[in-house]
Amino acid sequence: MLEKIDQIMKELIFSFGYDKASEMFQSISSGKKLRSKLILKIAPLSDESLKLCAIVELIHSASLLHDDVIDESSTRRGKASVNATYGSKNAIMLGDILYSKGYYELTKFDSFICREISKAVSLLSIGELMDVELSKSFNTNKDKYINMIYNKTAVLIEASAKCGAFLAGLDTDKFAQYGKNLGLAFQIIDDVLDITQSSDTLGKPSLSDFKDGKTTLPYIYLYENLDENDKEILKSYFAKELDDSQISWIKSKFNEHNIVQKTINEAKNLAKEGILAIDEYKNDGLVAVMKNMVDREF
Numbered sequence: 001m002l003e004k005i006d007q008i009m010k011e012l013i014f015s016f017g018y019d020k021a022s023e024m025f026q027s028i029s030s031g032k033k034l035r036s037k038l039i040l041k042i043a044p045l046s047d048e049s050l051k052l053c054a055i056v057e058l059i060h061s062a063s064l065l066h067d068d069v070i071d072e073s074s075t076r077r078g079k080a081s082v083n084a085t086y087g088s089k090n091a092i093m094l095g096d097i098l099y100s101k102g103y104y105e106l107t108k109f110d111s112f113i114c115r116e117i118s119k120a121v122s123l124l125s126i127g128e129l130m131d132v133e134l135s136k137s138f139n140t141n142k143d144k145y146i147n148m149i150y151n152k153t154a155v156l157i158e159a160s161a162k163c164g165a166f167l168a169g170l171d172t173d174k175f176a177q178y179g180k181n182l183g184l185a186f187q188i189i190d191d192v193l194d195i196t197q198s199s200d201t202l203g204k205p206s207l208s209d210f211k212d213g214k215t216t217l218p219y220i221y222l223y224e225n226l227d228e229n230d231k232e233i234l235k236s237y238f239a240k241e242l243d244d245s246q247i248s249w250i251k252s253k254f255n256e257h258n259i260v261q262k263t264i265n266e267a268k269n270l271a272k273e274g275i276l277a278i279d280e281y282k283n284d285g286l287v288a289v290m291k292n293m294v295d296r297e298f
Contacts, residue, residue: 001040001050002033008054009061012101024086024094028061029077034186034289035060035160041285042164042175049167052109056117056160058102063124063156065095070132071212113163120159127151135213138238142220146184154183174277181274182290185267189293191216192263195254196298207247213239218254218263225257260298268294 013025036053043049065082067073069091074084083091099121106114130148139145161179165172194209195218209216215223215238223231230253237246254260271290278286 001045002030002036004050005033005036005053005057006030008050009058012054012058012105013097016097016101020090021094021097024082024090025098027082027085028065029079031057031060031077033057034182035157037289038157038160038179038182038286039164039167041283041289042161042170043167046167048109049164051105052113052163052167055102055105056156058098058105059117059121060156062095062098062102063121063128065091065098067128069095070128110166112166116159116162116166117156120155123151123155127153127155131214134215135239138223138235139215140220140223142217145215145217145220149184149187150180153187154180157183157186170281174281177277178274178286178290181270181277182293185270185274185290185294188217188263188267188270191218192260192267192298195251196260207242207250210237210250211239211241217266218259221262222250222253222257222259225259226253264294264298 010025014022016022033053035056039049039053039056043052064076068076068081069083069088072083073081075081081091082094086094103118103121106117127148127150130144131152134144134148158176158179161182162172162176165175191209194216195207198206210219219234223234226234234250234253237250242250271294275287275290
């Protein structure tokens, strides 16, 4: 089914008949399609649900294109990013094409779906702005971080689950809660992997979040556990290229204060709450998606 979604996406972009846009679009690596998997585990398989998946994936891809320009990222999913290959201007315009095409195709759906997806994309853009603002200094406020990742990451996953439930005639609020928690847990786990995984596994340098000015949850927890001297040392490393000794210092402090496990536990608690929200539906597929995300090797 994921290949079918890729094909629908390709057809939507190729329908413009502009070779440059088609070429750039084909250079985008196909992702894991978490949002599509979510929709298809909730809604019946149909042309409508597959089309919705394609629209959501176009919108998600557009957000990543813009994100890579903002972050000046040279790689995405282990290969050269579109902005690195074609330039930032082209990457931004391709993102605009994907957004606008997605919105156009949304008009063919029920107004509930149009409303939920479009609202999510608006909040996603707010989340991008929040991320940029938080990156200007070392952030120690957990609530600000959670609010940012809700908007930037979780909100479109939440909307996907909610719209899948709408297509299936199920309780949209309960599935929205599942989707929200899945999205939050997903981003928190991603933050952990940036610390624990090798550069080869990540497809980008490890600890790149901190170098890029992102005070993710593990760093917020670490800061809370350090003495005043070590707090100043950690802040001095913020948004800088780190040498091996500095990286070693950070990782040793993570180990000393058991920060990685504390952060994983946060994601696991979110996962439990999300599963509980849809417990009455006994959807083993959704339970597996959530558990596979948090019950893994780190």
